Amino acid sequence: MNKYEIRTQIKKDAIINASLILFKEKGYTNVSINEIASFSGISTVSIYNYFNNKEGLVTECTNILMKDMIEMTRELLGKKIGFKEKLLQVVSICSDAHQQLLGQYFSPEALNDKVLVNLYNENVNKIRTNILKEFIESGKEEGAIEASIPTPTIMEYINAITEIKLSWEETSNFKEKGLELFHLILYGLIGR
Numbered sequence: 001m002n003k004y005e006i007r008t009q010i011k012k013d014a015i016i017n018a019s020l021i022l023f024k025e026k027g028y029t030n031v032s033i034n035e036i037a038s039f040s041g042i043s044t045v046s047i048y049n050y051f052n053n054k055e056g057l058v059t060e061c062t063n064i065l066m067k068d069m070i071e072m073t074r075e076l077l078g079k080k081i082g083f084k085e086k087l088l089q090v091v092s093i094c095s096d097a098h099q100q101l102l103g104q105y106f107s108p109e110a111l112n113d114k115v116l117v118n119l120y121n122e123n124v125n126k127i128r129t130n131i132l133k134e135f136i137e138s139g140k141e142e143g144a145i146e147a148s149i150p151t152p153t154i155m156e157y158i159n160a161i162t163e164i165k166l167s168w169e170e171t172s173n174f175k176e177k178g179l180e181l182f183h184l185i186l187y188g189l190i191g192r
Contacts, residue, residue: 012050014040016064019057024106027113028058055119062123065105069097073131083144084186090135091182094128125162132158161185 001009018040022031033054037044051057073090102111102120110116136154139145145154165181168174 008050011042011046015042015047015050015057016060018042020061020064020105023058023061023116024110027106027110028054028116028119029113058116058119059123062120062127065101066097066124066127069093070127070131074134077134077138083139083142087135087139087186088182090131094131129155158185 015036018036019031022036022039031054033044033047036054036057037047040047047057051060072093076086076089076093079086106116106120133151133155136145136151140147140151161181165178168177171177
């Protein structure tokens with residue numbers, strides 16, 4: 001990187017760090033671009049140039065928060081283990097990471113901000129979708145998933161299942177019910 005690129009990255013990092021802190025404390029709705037600029041020491045013009053708006057900041061913050069999960073799933077794709085085992089591990093990683101990050105990076109006040117939670121969930125779902133598409137293609141190549149079924153159809157099926165799972169998030173046995181549903185996806189009603 002040249003000096004200009006280094007300065008730009010330093011500014012972006014300062015903006016993201018300030019955004020993470022402010023979003024964590026106050027949510028999305030109660031934080032302004034001016035407040036992020038003041039907290040980060042970077043001009044509002046630079047924030048708009050780098051991220052376009054607050055939604056762009058939430059997207060980038062989500063990407064940073066999900067970075068470890070993305071790396072873990074990509075490493076998992078390269079492992080020499082069976083596809084079913086890979087899939088079980090990736091589902092566990094994705095569902096655990098999402099819940100842990102919400103509790104770890106956002107205050108109760110921030111979690112009451114429906115705009116922030118919706119933007120965060122939208123971005124997490126985009127990341128998950130990309131990961132799942134990679135796994136589906138890998139499964140087709142390995143012969144574990146029927147290659148004649150188009151990936152968009154498989155994604156629609158998974159999205160329908162996800163909607164069911166999301167409706168359970170408030171229940172105490174959310175994780176167990178999710179694993180049972182995942183078992184149904186893999187093995188159907190008849191069994192293995």
